Amino acid sequence: MKRSIPTLFVAFLGFLNIISCTKDDPISKGFITPGTSQSISLEAGAASSEFVFSTNSNWTARASESWLSVSPSSGGAGENIKLKVSAGENTQYETRSATVTISAGEATLTLTVQQASKKGFEISQASFSIGKDGGNVNIPVKANVSYTCTVSESAKSWLSVTQLKSLTDYTIVLSASKNETYDARTGTVTIAYENQTSTITVTQSQNEEIIVTQKEFEINSKGGELRIPVTTNIEYECSVMDGAQEWITISQSQTRGLEEYSIVLQVAENVGYTGRVGQIKVTGVGKESFITIIQGGNIRITDLGDDFYLHSSGRVIATHYKGRNNDDLLRLIYSKFEDEFDFAFYVYEDDSYFIGGGYSTLMNNIKGIGREIEGNSIYNHNLYAEKLFGTILFGGYQEFNPEIIKHELCHTWANYLRSTYQLIGEQEHEIFAHWGFSDVNGMLGGFDKKTFTANIEGNPKWYHAPNINYSETWDAQGATMGIEDKTYAPLELYLMGLISAEEVPDVTFYSGLSNIPDSRFSLADGYFAAEKSETWSIEDIIERFGAREPAYPNTQKEFRILTVILTKEAREIQDTEWELVDNMLLKMSYAGKDDDNSSLNFWEATLGKATLKVDELDKILK
Structure with missing residues (x-):
């Protein structure tokens, strides 16, 4: 008994020591030390990358998306542990993102993974029809590359490309001349990018007795009833072409001839943000006519607070200037956005506040152009807009045009050399x-x-x-x-x-x-x-x-724009107003030669040396 007491006492002290160590044990808390960048970029094809880290504890790793995998998914403590992050081919035309979370004890580490989009284009409809009178055929194309569009040799006499834009979601517009014959004719249009090609078939009907005075109708994203007048001297039938049957239905179709009738369509709401095109075919006794329905995309407006609203395109915001001066507007703008803008475009609803175009300078950081180096604080626009060169005012939508935009932008740098x-x-x-x-x-x-x-x-x-x-x-x-x-x-x-x-x-x-x-x-x-x-x-x-500083070629080549529609009073901006401003921004920011020969965009005017970035406002919200 005398020997057993010390033994129990020693064991008890050991137990207390274990409890004490467990309470402050760093292994249970764990730490993770990255050995490489926590941001991983993968190519569009099947790709993988290694992330190296060290930890003092058992660990697990999991991906947030099913297309991304990690190997191994768990392990023990160690240094320079290699984690393989893998993704299959991205078959979509948009970049995709995911995260990988590594957990070790109480510690976690998050990796961001981005996989590049598939390069190419996508066409949702491969065949189109047009009536004997000709007109335009609209082909929606979704693309992230510059593609070509070629009309087949046999159809060049009657079919041509009148509008083409690449590197964006756009509509190729084909123009078909009137078919004076009594035979239908078919032509093809080939869209190509490197090894990818798609062929669009366009069929034009022969001379006929079904008369549709208007062959193209537009309807907004909300949809609703659409009446199409038809004059015919034959009995006819109506059908919705493939690709549009899910959103266009025929609720009334007269079948007697020799009179005027209305085909009544019901068009469903377009909940997507891009427009869509469908066709109705009217046929009778071997004769046919085609009616094109163009529905606009759903416009989503985001309320940013303080009567500021962001358009779903991510290019335009709107607010009012009632009781607000330029300082007030800038303060409110920069309470919502990061300091990323080089210029602010103020597009007034009319010329009651301002006439023409005007440049209001805020800052200059360039030497050798005849201006002093000036910070925004000199103009009392300090702290929140350090990058902003100035604001450009447009007195009405009619003044928001390429001529004034290019002219007023130039005032950032010229002419300060002499009177x-x-x-x-x-x-x-x-x-x-x-x-x-x-x-x-x-x-x-x-x-x-x-x-x-x-x-x-x-x-x-x-x-x-x-x-x-x-x-x-x-x-x-x-x-x-x-x-x-x-x-x-x-x-x-x-x-x-x-x-x-x-x-x-x-x-x-x-x-x-x-x-x-x-x-x-x-x-x-x-x-x-x-x-x-x-x-x-x-x-x-x-x-x-003095010489210009900074000197070419180490100079800024891309300029970020914030565009604001300004109204006298707080009110809802009409779709036509959003569209007018948005379309002008699309033109002026296009990095290439566009189809508008009446005026040059900014890239064209600078001989391809500079661009305007007008989109992704939603990505720099605070």
Whole structure:
């Protein structure tokens, strides 16, 4: 008994020691130390990547999505443990994301995994029909690549591509001429990208006695009843073509001939965010006609608070300016969005607040352009908008156009080099921020030196600039007429940081302006007299103001835009208003040559050297 007591006592002390150790045991809490990046990017094909980590405890790993797997899924403590993260081929045309959570004791570590989208395009409908009178055929295409569209040789005489946009969800528009024959005809259109091709078949009906005066109808996303007038001298039947039977139904179809009737359709609500196209076929005694129904996508508006609303496209927000100045608007905007914007576009509902377009500068961080380095705090717009160069105002939807957008954006960098001169009527005016009577020939004015002529009638002080003859009087802001199809001038591109100094030619400025005292040479036709001409080289500019810093090519090439529709009072924005602004942003941000030959987008105007980013506002909400 005397020996057993110490033994029990020692065991009891050991038990207490175990309890004490367990209470503060770091292994039970665990730690995980990453050895590689916690962000993993995978290619679109079947792909895998390794993540390395260390831990002092048993661990498990699990993926948040079924398309993603991890191996091994569990293990013991160790250093430089390799976890294989794998995904099968992404067959979708959108990037997909998932997470992997590693747990060790109480510790967790999350990996983010992104797999690239499949490159290519997707067509939901492979055959289309059109009546004998011809018209447009709309082919919806979903794509994330630049594709080609080719009409078959045998159909080129009657079928052509009139509208094509790639690198986005869009509708290819085919135009078919009238079929004067009594035989149906078929053509094909091949859409191709690398090894992927799809063939669309277009069938046009023959000359017929079924008369449908309107063959294309549009209806909004809410759907509803649609009446289609038909005049015919034969009995006819109606049917909904494949691809549209789930959302278009025929509730009334007359079958007697020699009279006018209405086909009544019921169109279901489109809950998706993209539009859709369906067709109704009207047939009788071997004759047929096709009616196209175009339904818009569902517009979803997100309430951001404070009467701010975000459009589902992610490109436009809307609010009102009642009782709010620019400071108020910026404060509210930056309470909702991260400081990611270079410019804010204010699109007013009409010109009652502002007329035309205007640039309001907030900040300059560029040397060598004639401006001082200035932070937003100087303008009392401090703290919340450090990146914002300025706001651009558009006095009504009609002013929100390519010409004014490109012009006002240019004021971020020009003209701060010198004052210039403008002849208005009989009076010379000194002007600022524009090129005036010069041969800069850019977004802020000036002549085209290729067509500019000196020494009119043998007088060395008489000149002719025929490219600016759009008005009886010169524009007071610096001869800026007719710029919608211009590219930025070399001097402007240099100041914007998009070309080197060596690429800028000499420019000449004219002053001492007056009208030529000869009725044959009017100012309205571009004729003027000047007592003085002064030529500046790029070396002169650098000597006066210093070289541009930052210098090309280490300069900003993409500019992020926030676009705001502003109304006088808080009210609901109509679909047409959203669409008008959204479509303009799509055009101006398109990184390539578009089909609108009447005006150039920003990428075209900068000779493919810069772009505007206008979308994904929802991704930078606070």
